[in-house]
Amino acid sequence: MSEHAAHEVVHVPAASRTYDVVCGRGVLADLGEMVRPLITGHTLLIVTDSHVWPLYGERVADSLRSQGFAINIFVFEAGEARKTLQTYGTCLEVMAQSGLTRDDGVIALGGGVVGDLAGFAAATYMRGITVVQVPTSLLAMVDSSVGGKTAVDLKGGKNLAGAFLQPALVVEDVDTLATLSPALLTDAFGEIIKHGVLSGPGLFNEIADHPLNAGLMGARDCATLDFDRMVSLVAANVRVKRDVVVADERERGLRQTLNLGHTIGHAIEAASNYSLGHGSCVAAGLAILCRGATSLGLTPAPVTRAIVRCVESYGLPTTAHAPAEGIIERLRADKKRHGSTVNAVIVRFLGEVEVVPMDIDRFAQIVRAGLIP
Ligand SMILES: NC(=O)c1ccc[n+]([C@@H]2O[C@H](COP(=O)([O-])OP(=O)(O)OC[C@H]3O[C@@H](n4cnc5c(N)ncnc54)[C@H](O)[C@@H]3O)[C@@H](O)[C@H]2O)c1
Numbered sequence: 013m014s015e016h017a018a019h020e021v022v023h024v025p026a027a028s029r030t031y032d033v034v035c036g037r038g039v040l041a042d043l044g045e046m047v048r049p050l051i052t053g054h055t056l057l058i059v060t061d062s063h064v065w066p067l068y069g070e071r072v073a074d075s076l077r078s079q080g081f082a083i084n085i086f087v088f089e090a091g092e093a094r095k096t097l098q099t100y101g102t103c104l105e106v107m108a109q110s111g112l113t114r115d116d117g118v119i120a121l122g123g124g125v126v127g128d129l130a131g132f133a134a135a136t137y138m139r140g141i142t143v144v145q146v147p148t149s150l151l152a153m154v155d156s157s158v159g160g161k162t163a164v165d166l167k168g169g170k171n172l173a174g175a176f177l178q179p180a181l182v183v184e185d186v187d188t189l190a191t192l193s194p195a196l197l198t199d200a201f202g203e204i205i206k207h208g209v210l211s212g213p214g215l216f217n218e219i220a221d222h223p224l225n226a227g228l229m230g231a232r233d234c235a236t237l238d239f240d241r242m243v244s245l246v247a248a249n250v251r252v253k254r255d256v257v258v259a260d261e262r263e264r265g266l267r268q269t270l271n272l273g274h275t276i277g278h279a280i281e282a283a284s285n286y287s288l289g290h291g292s293c294v295a296a297g298l299a300i301l302c303r304g305a306t307s308l309g310l311t312p313a314p315v316t317r318a319i320v321r322c323v324e325s326y327g328l329p330t331t332a333h334a335p336a337e338g339i340i341e342r343l344r345a346d347k348k349r350h351g352s353t354v355n356a357v358i359v360r361f362l363g364e365v366e367v368v369p370m371d372i373d374r375f376a377q378i379v380r381a382g383l384i385p
């Protein structure tokens with residue numbers, strides 16, 4: 013790659029496909045060069061949203077055109093509300109109108125909504141064509157762009173229609189985080205702290221000792237972020253997700269550990285009517301889970317203290333402002349679809365979690381004990 017120095021490459025040898033995640037500063041300029049060897053055709057469709065296209069669209073299109081690709085563009089209105097079958101259908105029609113064949117490809121440029129929708133369209137168009145993920149939100153960089161899960165929402169629930177499709181390449185230009193809102197950046201740290209807990213004291217302490225969002229609250233954007241540190245942090249997070257996904261691509265066992273904090277987190281998210289960010293709910297879910305598990309003798313108290321302190325230091329919530337019974341009701345409603353057992357992901361130590369199947373009533377005990385009113 014060219015003079016765009018500081019970058020890290022994380023290799024992902026998933027069973028269905030092996031690919032690289034290139035994480036660095038300014039790497040968007042090299043996108044065309046990196047994509048060229050992966051596509052035998054000449055046509056690409058850039059799928060992106062109304063916020064990201066004006067910021068980075070031309071730069072991406074220019075880089076791809078410089079390698080001789082014909083570029084088509086599908087821009088939809090930003091936001092989870094557009095992650096629908098309707099947008100997905102329009103995307104497929106645009107793919108057909110663009111004359112995309114199985115030799116061509118899709119470039120997903122944006123946050124997790126774009127990545128999930130474009131990935132699902134690529135997974136189903138002509139029974140699957142190549143997708144390159146170019147995540148521009150912190151959440152998409154550390155979580156959604158890696159691992160091959162793609163989906164859209166149905167009226168009956170989030171991510172209910174989807175497919176597995178590993179990307180051929182993931183290009184993460186950390187410099188694009190400059191334009192993200194500090195609130196969105198902070199929310200993503202919920203998942204980053206989760207990755208730290210899964211990984212162990214090395215990464216966890218690195219995250220806990222230097223809150224990277226310090227000083228950004230109240231700012232208009234993230235232009236003053238420490239981008240060099242961000243490169244190594246994002247790459248470390250990708251490695252954590254990579255290790256889990258490679259061991260269990262289809263979520264039969266180990267991949268469930270990525271749900272750490274999510275069972276309670278999802279219930280908090282639903283109880284807030286989706287007004288709270290997903291990462292914030294995961295952070296709160298993690299803190300509540302650990303406190304509750306400590307009171308039942310499952311998680312050592314010092315581990316819980318370290319995790320709660322870390323969540324706090326990022327300005328993320330460590331409890332929920334909803335009554336315990338309300339959250340437990342949500343859990344039970346969710347369990348109607350899954351049976352009465354919860355696969356609780358319990359933290360034994362930093363870097364050591366265990367999936368413990370437990371009765372919903374025992375899990376409710378954890379919630380009651382862990383929630384601070
Ligand atoms: N596939 C998976 O494994 C997986 C994992 C976690 C989450 N997800 C999905 O990811 C989605 C959430 O992702 P998200 O938080 O990125 O949401 P998002 O895609 O809606 O992005 C959040 C907002 O930030 C804007 N944005 C993105 N990059 C920007 C940039 N560089 N500068 C300025 N604005 C920018 C977007 O336009 C949007 O308004 C959810 O739909 C969730 O289901 C998927």
Ligand SMILES: [Zn+2]
Pocket residue numbers: 203274290294
């Ligand atoms: Zn999550």
